[in-house]
Amino acid sequence: MNILILGYGKMGKIISQLAMNRGHQIVAKINIENVSDLENLDRDKVDVAIEFSQPDAAVGNIKWCLENDVPVVVGTTGWLDHKDEVSKWCKEKNGSLFYASNFSIGVNIFFKVNAFLARLMQDQNAYQASVEEVHHTEKRDAPSGTAITLAEGLIQNNNRYRDWKLRDEEEPLAEGTLPIVSKRIDPAPGTHIVQYVSKVDDITIQHEAHSREGFALGAVMVAEWLPGKKGVLSMNDFLDF
Template sequence: MNILILGYGKMGRIISQIAEERGHKIAARINIENVSDLETLDTAKVDVAIEFSQPEAAYDNIRWCLQNNIPVVSGTTGWLEKKPEIEKLCEAQKGAFFYASNFSIGVNIFFKVNRFLARLMNDQRDYQVSMEEVHHTEKKDAPSGTAITLAEGIIEEMEKVKTWKLVKEEKVEDQELPVVAKRIDPAPGTHIVTYHSKIDDIEIKHTAHSREGFALGAVLVAEWIKDKKGVLDMNDFLTF
């Protein structure tokens, strides 16, 4: 399979390496310095694109792929206010667009556990839920896409939580989920959801040890999406 890499930072490099180890060819590696190469790229020789760039570049990268009938897998966060536009374009072009805030299998299991726990805690009025996330200092968006996905899962399962709020400490109004975002090197990513009461705390935690789990997941999705159509996510890819 010929894969176009859009965004050639740390994640892009690991994705490229894993893809080649799995027998794929890299059609091109595009970043901010050579984005003009897309104008002369032979799109007929690209089977799928994997997009892990920057928030300011993601929308244009994904739009270009859809306009050129290239299935695109994106893990870039911080641009999601424009995601509905991309979804409309995908449907209009009868293309394939896959987005996930996190491609790690472990994290996606954690998403399921988070929802299940939130459902159990819905009637427990003595507990206040909060979240803390830690990422490396090069991560531009805060909170992370993974933290937002966790927050959205809690909001959907708990009647008393209506919104999340980025804070420096865990003090918010009722019906708000406080999210503390820390940037500390060299952390690939840690997410902690805590339910606190005067009697006890309940806590679930996911810690990534490297970026390889995220990168492998993106390549696996790229292999899967090649002949698919529509707007897709990890719920379509995973069977659990």
């Protein structure tokens, strides 16, 4: 396949190398320094785009793909305030948009474990739930998209919680609010912890990434799968959970 890389930071570089190792061609690598090249790109030479840029660039990159009928795999987080708008564009253009907060197969299994545990804990009022995430210091958005997905999965499956909030230790939490703690420590590629704490014991589930390669490989595998499909898709569609 001919792949367009939108965002050529650490993840973009790993994705490019893995894609080439799997026999694909990289037709262009677009970042902030050469973003004007996107307008001159021959769309007919692109089979799929993989978008791992920055929150302030993601929406424009996605819009270009949808307007040019390029299936796009999006791993950038921090732009989800625009997700409804972007999803509407996708439907209007009959496009192909695949978004995941995390492309790791292990993390997506972890999402399912989190939802199952949340249902089990629904009537256990002695326990207070929390989510914690640890990433490298170059990660700009906090909380991470993965932490938000975990929080939303917990809230959807446990009616004791109505919303989530990035934890400020000086500010008391309102009842029904799920705290998220974000830490930035190098060289951590990503650790996510869901914990239920009571006076007598704790229940903890955790996913720890050893490198970015698992995220990158998942994104390439999705890019191989996406062409020919339409609509707003997710890892539930890809993994057929």
